[in-house]
Amino acid sequence: MNVRGIVLTMLGVAALAVGCRSSQAAATAPSLIGTSWRAEEIDGRGVPERPESTLAFEDARRITGHTACDRYFGGLELGEGTIRLKPAGTTRIACPPAVMDQESRLLAAWAPPPPSASREASFCCSTRADACACP
Template sequence: MYRALPLALLAATLAGCASDAPQLQTERSYRVEWIGERPLIDRSHLTVTFAADGRAHGHAGCNHWFAGYRLKGDAVGFEAPGSTRKMCAPALMEQEQRFLAALSEVKRWDFNDIGQLQLWPASGKPIRLWAE
């Protein structure tokens, strides 16, 4: 009986540590820093907000975007995103299209060693974001 007590304490301690892991938060905006292997164009502003109702939205650099999302554990997926239709400089429009296409490929999320949220596709590099 006394041998089981240290194991029970160790298990409780480890369970407590697991809850200290960063969590993807709803109703919080994240600022995009990288899309795959490329950083954003200087002074462009892309954001992702996960609403509690299963909808995500934000700014895609030129237009506002929106999509449904599913979150279960470390799995996350987005429905095909829609957006407003404003025209901007060609480089911003290309970046926006890369971002919206990358969102459609996202399969899971995690946080890296420096606290960035990473949205991972099935293969390739993630979208990297900072909490605002």
Template sequence: MSLAKNILAMLLVTGSLWGCSLSQERATGKTMSLAGSQWQVQEIDGDPVSQDGEVTIAFSEEGRVSGTSSCNRYQGGWYASGNQLELSRMAATRMACPAPLMQQESRFLKLLGDVRRYQFEADGRLVLETVDGARITAVRRASKQE
């Protein structure tokens, strides 16, 4: 009887998560997926991204993540399961730029390395979140090569 209750509970949770995903897809008219998506970062832990430096994130179908981090480019691997997100083997170029952009870049890359969860907001924004609750918020970009 206990096994049957556990299976029923798992089915209910899975159904609830699937239902939430469907309502997001209906609201936006799009399937929400990281694979093959490109994003323009708007906020880094509540602070707006400087207009002087572009911050982007692209998730390839092949499990690679890449983008610009204000001054430099970065890349690595990504893996998602449910709303859990793991970024690995991250590397970035090391060009210098004005101090405010370097500070923004450093903060972004630190938070990006600490990301453990993601979610799509009802308006389609992507929110990446660290274990400590720090957030990176981004909007979808038109498809183009990073």
């Protein structure tokens, strides 16, 4: 994955994080610290329990996770209702085709459209299965 791909992926992670809500009051930036999220559905299709695609807010300055095959990591700056991502990186290993497919679907879902394109995207994160509905 090239640097542009990493940046686009991390922008997608930011969109995912901003769209997350729990069953409690609306999530504020500090409440994300120490939480982790696991994808149960990507692009309208369920994902196997293993390997997981995850997003974790390690602390107020760092996110980490798994795409299914690779790990990613990045800098983070939390503000009131905002998330700003800093330079990011990822491992680059080969995995079985089904795992690579899951990773590709996740990265495609997170990638923002080109500036000239228009695309609606939604992400839903929840600590309860019934806390929000995703279109």
